[in-house]
Amino acid sequence: MRHSSQKYLARSSSRFLLINRNYTFLWIGSAISYTGDVLFLISLTLWIGTLLQNQSYAPLAISGIGLSAALPALLISPFAGVFVDRWQKQKIMRFMDVIRAILVLSLLLVSGPGPLPFFSASTSVLPIPMKLGIIYLVVGAQSSLSQFFNPSTKALLREIVPEERLTQASALTTGTAFAVWPVGSALAGICYANLGVNLAILLNAASFICSWVLIRSMHVSEPAPSLEGVKQGLHHVFKELWEGFQCIEGNLLLRTLLCAESLLAFGFGIYNTMGFFFITQNLHVPVSLYGLFNGVQSFGGILGTWLISRSATTRGHPRVYYTARVLAGIAMMVTAFQSQPLIALVGMVIISIAHSCTEALVGPLILGATPEKMEGRVFSTFGTATTISSLLATFLSGYLSSTLLHPVAFHASFITLNAASILTSCAGIALLGGGLYASKHFRKMKSAEM
Structure with a gap:
């Protein structure tokens, strides 16, 4: 009887797997993390637009978000690829998720009144240029870490997905990104209108933690990095x-x-x-x-x-x-x-x-x-x-x-x-x-x- 129930549970769980267990965890983690990123970026745009309402330089300040995210890709991405090839990809992804969560949470110190009112006193004295500078620094630092995370994710597919199913895995990941964008955008507008930018910051940080847990649950056999x-x-x-x-x-x-x-x-x-x-x-x-x-x-x-x-x-x-x-x-x-x-x-x-x-x-x-x-x-x-x-x-x-x-x-x-x-x-x-x-x-x- 026990053997039959175990077989039934195994069959039931397999129905919910996409390709295999490892890819399912990676896919769920990527979907959650990408939703958090979209919500975060849209909320930052709304936040800066509100801070600089009726200011002539508001469009330039908003474009600074994209520039802050793009510059690390130009300066760091090629070198990051070298270390991705040297190190274990699963460990790289876990480490980057933790650091990115901490970076995003640091914006609570400058976000002003919202769901966490105990931060409002310390942020009310900060001038807007300083707030913008901190936002750009956090976005740039987060983008720098992503230059290690993203190629690791793509390279790890070969380790966890059979070669004949790589296209299916890539299609699932791409389709999820397209599906997540309108969901994240809608959530950003609702969250910001009702609860301010603090909720978006907390949700994005939580998405990195969820990603860390799921990636840690994967069983991937990677060779240990050589001492040389x-x-x-x-x-x-x-x-x-x-x-x-x-x-x-x-x-x-x-x-x-x-x-x-x-x-x-x-x-x-x-x-x-x-x-x-x-x-x-x-x-x-x-x-x-x-x-x-x-x-x-x-x-x-x-x-x-x-x-x-x-x-x-x-x-x-x-x-x-x-x-x-x-x-x-x-x-x-x-x-x-x-x-x-x-x-x-x-x-x-x-x-x-x-x-x-x-x-x-x-x-x-x-x-x-x-x-x-x-x-x-x-x-x-x-x-x-x-x-x-x-x-x-x-x-x-x-x-x-x-x-x-x-x-x-x-x-x-x-x-x-x-x-x-x-x-x-x-x-x-x-x-x-x-x-x-x-x-x-x-x-x-x-x-x-x-």
């Missing part, structure tokens, strides 16, 4: 970093993906920068519905990750990757000149479907072409390159829309031509170019294998 790797000095770090660059340079698939992903980041850097103006000005969507309009697009991302696990195996990963890139580019170019909200929303959903497909595929493609000892460095290099492309696109689109393209304004029955539409179409060209570039080189690799 621990003792190696700074010159060895640069040497190993250069080896990572050479690994990408010597592999046509990795070089192709790096260029395609950089073009993708450039295109979406423009798309995200101009999105608010495109939706509210070109499509005439009320500002009060902007969040809802954006949230609908996320369902396309969920659908895309559901489709990818069924199409990638039969059609091949590279083919699906570049086809989705081309489709996203064409859809963005067509959507850019629309003035009808419904038609534009359909185009945005198609963009989201195609984008989620490629996001789900790029991780397995990189893992399949990268030696295990180089995974951290390769993923970190990709992160650095895409961050540079995104920042460049953000700067250029913001500058051009405020200067050269600002006077452009033409409107017909179904077409709007202005800075937002011109730059969004350029974003589509970048995506299309990345897809065609990938198609050319993937076909070349296929013909060489034959």
